[in-house]
Amino acid sequence: MTGQHPAQIPGERAVAVRELAKVYGPLRAVDGVSFDVRRGEIFGIVGVNGSGKTTTVECLQGLRDRDNGEVHVLGLDPATQRDALRHRIGSQLQESALPDRLRVWEALDLFAAISPRSRDWRRLADEWGLWEKRRAAFADLSGGQRQRLFVALALVNDPEIVFLDEMTTGLDPSARHAAWDLVRAVRQRGTTVVLVTHFMDEAEELCDRIAVFKAGRIVALDTPSALVRRFADHSTVRFTHEGDDLPWLDGCPGASAVEREGTRFTVAGDGPLLAYVASALVAHGIAPLDLRVERPTLEQAFLRISEVEATTR
Amino acid sequence: MRGVRKLAWVEVKLFIREPLALVFAFAFPFFMLFILAGVFGNDIDSTDPESVEVWRGVGPSDYYVSTYVGLVMASAGLITLPLRLAGYREAGVLRRYRAAGVSVPVVLGAQVLVCIGMAVVAATGIVVTSTLLYGTVLPANWALVLLAMGAGLLTFASIGVFLGAVLPTARAVQGAGLALFFVMMMISGSGPPRDVLTDSMRLVSDMMPLTHLNLLLQDAWLGFGWAMDQALITLAFAVGAALLAVRFFRWE
Ligand SMILES: Nc1ncnc2c1ncn2[C@@H]1O[C@H](COP(=O)(O)OP(=O)(O)O)[C@@H](O)[C@H]1O
Ligand SMILES: [Mg+2]
Numbered sequence: 001m002t003g004q005h006p007a008q009i010p011g012e013r014a015v016a017v018r019e020l021a022k023v024y025g026p027l028r029a030v031d032g033v034s035f036d037v038r039r040g041e042i043f044g045i046v047g048v049n050g051s052g053k054t055t056t057v058e059c060l061q062g063l064r065d066r067d068n069g070e071v072h073v074l075g076l077d078p079a080t081q082r083d084a085l086r087h088r089i090g091s092q093l094q095e096s097a098l099p100d101r102l103r104v105w106e107a108l109d110l111f112a113a114i115s116p117r118s119r120d121w122r123r124l125a126d127e128w129g130l131w132e133k134r135r136a137a138f139a140d141l142s143g144g145q146r147q148r149l150f151v152a153l154a155l156v157n158d159p160e161i162v163f164l165d166e167m168t169t170g171l172d173p174s175a176r177h178a179a180w181d182l183v184r185a186v187r188q189r190g191t192t193v194v195l196v197t198h199f200m201d202e203a204e205e206l207c208d209r210i211a212v213f214k215a216g217r218i219v220a221l222d223t224p225s226a227l228v229r230r231f232a233d234h235s236t237v238r239f240t241h242e243g244d245d246l247p248w249l250d251g252c253p254g255a256s257a258v259e260r261e262g263t264r265f266t267v268a269g270d271g272p273l274l275a276y277v278a279s280a281l282v283a284h285g286i287a288p289l290d291l292r293v294e295r296p297t298l299e300q301a302f303l304r305i306s307e308v309e310a311t312t313r
Numbered sequence: 314m315r316g317v318r319k320l321a322w323v324e325v326k327l328f329i330r331e332p333l334a335l336v337f338a339f340a341f342p343f344f345m346l347f348i349l350a351g352v353f354g355n356d357i358d359s360t361d362p363e364s365v366e367v368w369r370g371v372g373p374s375d376y377y378v379s380t381y382v383g384l385v386m387a388s389a390g391l392i393t394l395p396l397r398l399a400g401y402r403e404a405g406v407l408r409r410y411r412a413a414g415v416s417v418p419v420v421l422g423a424q425v426l427v428c429i430g431m432a433v434v435a436a437t438g439i440v441v442t443s444t445l446l447y448g449t450v451l452p453a454n455w456a457l458v459l460l461a462m463g464a465g466l467l468t469f470a471s472i473g474v475f476l477g478a479v480l481p482t483a484r485a486v487q488g489a490g491l492a493l494f495f496v497m498m499m500i501s502g503s504g505p506p507r508d509v510l511t512d513s514m515r516l517v518s519d520m521m522p523l524t525h526l527n528l529l530l531q532d533a534w535l536g537f538g539w540a541m542d543q544a545l546i547t548l549a550f551a552v553g554a555a556l557l558a559v560r561f562f563r564w565e
Contacts, residue, residue, distance in 0.1 A: 061412065063408075063411070063412060083414075083416075086414035087414050091412040091413070093405075093408065093409065093412055095405055095408070096405040096406075096408050096409035096412070097404040097405040097406050097409060098406055098409060099327050099401070099404075099406055100331070101327050101330040101331050102323065102327060106323055106326070109319075110319055110320065110323055111413050113315055113316060113319045114316045114319075114320075114413055114414055114415055114419075115413070115414060137330075150409075153409075153413065157413075157414075
């Protein structure tokens with residue numbers, strides 16, 4: 001019933017998308033998107049609202065019909081082989097609901113019964129913090145509890161790929177972090193994860209690779225660290241020092257600006273800035289206790305990607 | 314199959330938890346029973362040929378009892394079933410079910426089973442009430458009555474699924490479904506007897522499935538035999554509505 005999925009060839013493609021397109025009337029919601037998702041990876045799809053993320057993943061799940069392009073999920077075409085695919089994938093939809101008076105355990109039990117293979121829903125309920133709420137009706141759940149229920153429902157058929165669309169929307173910070181751990185555990189079991197999110201910290205934290213969507217197209221696709229390197233390669237080194245100005249800091253390789261505010265120093269620049277600043281400080285007999293570097297986040301890279309795109313268009 | 318059973322059972326539980334939203338439809342046949350029994354009683358002047366003709370030779374309450382059974386089925390098919398389906402679609406429940414791999418036949422099968430169950434309970438309630446309170450006759454031919462009921466359930470289940478398929482929202486059902494229901498309640502035999510309708514009313518009445526179902530039920534109930542024409546027309550409605558439902562069913 002439960003257990004790891006059959007041995008998976010690393011690197012094999014779980015999803016292959018070529019020139020996927022979907023129009024709504026005059027709107028090109030998805031406009032020629034191509035990407036692969038490898039088996040066993042956590043693949044992120046990020047982008048501002050309306051950039052076509054949901055449309056894309058719902059085409060992949062056979063919930064919307066595409067207008068153009070080729071899609072293969074687990075080797076199947078979701079448009080024509082929906083039924084064969086259905087029970088092998090898990091879906092947490094951005095928008096959906098359950099009957100108001102349906103109880104948590106009944107939903108899990110029902111969805112487990114529908115699927116030919118399933119996980120023990122009691123364990124899932126426990127993992128996702130729903131055990132205490134198992135007798136509660138859907139209508140009486142908080143936003144975060146509903147969200148967790150939908151994720152648990154997406155996993156109850158022990159899918160080979162799970163699609164999570166805005167999974168942590170409505171969760172409080174501690175529940176979000178708990179959800180991240182659980183998603184990692186899901187991948188550990190061998191399940192491929194396609195994660196749609198507009199939280200950059202979440203994408204950076206979880207994803208092996210990220211596709212950045214903008215206006216129905218992919219404008220960047222890489223690992224989080226590569227995206228950050230490419231689009232936001234600057235660092236900020238901070239420390240406190242009581243005493244004179246330190247004019248020689250300007251000479252550190254990569255440093256582009258040194259600022260001082262009272263006792264607080266900031267060195268901005270790129271490359272391995274922290275190493276150079278640290279060695280210069282030590283060479284001058286200064287060893288601040290709070291020397292630290294702030295690396296750019298995916299969030300900053302994301303903003304930069306949006307700008308670059310805007311100016312090149 | 315396991316899916317349908319489970320879903321049907323879940324639907325039954327949901328219904329028990331929130332019955333009012335769905336049973337209100339079944340109040341109308343009871344209103345008609347109480348009002349018309351109060352107005353007409355169960356005696357006719359057997360020396361007045363016109364009266365005998367209008368009431369088909371039986372007392373008004375005997376005349377009506379079978380038509381309330383038909384009306385119960387119409388309530389299920391025109392209100393309860395489509396209200397449920399459209400409400401689920403509107404809320405996104407159907408979308409969720411679909412993504413989980415619940416097939417159309419399973420979703421519809423579960424709803425139909427529950428609605429049929431409710432209709433059977435309500436029909437039994439009507440007959441028991443009418444028998445105990447007004448001493449109306451029981452079916453002259455049980456087999457034919459059960460057969461007619463089966464045809465009626467099939468027909469209105471199809472019509473209910475069809476309406477639930479084409480009417481996008483619960484609000485639309487409350488408009489269109491209720492309007493259809495009231496028209497049928499008034500001119501399909503559960504209200505003024507067919508003989509006293511004007512020609513144009515009778516024309517409209519002939520286009521309504523409940524008219525034919527009521528005649529079929531009434532003939533069987535009162536021992537007038539099997540109205541084959543009516544049976545065929547009723548089944549034609551069933552098949553037509555089922556085909557349209559399959560053609561037009563939408564998940565969202
Ligand atoms: N069913 C629909 N009908 C018409 N327009 C739609 C529909 N679904 C989405 N859209 C539009 O397509 C665009 C992309 O939407 P969506 O895929 O939901 O984006 P995202 O998930 O990135 O926010 C948006 O402009 C949205 O308004
Ligand atoms: Mg979305």
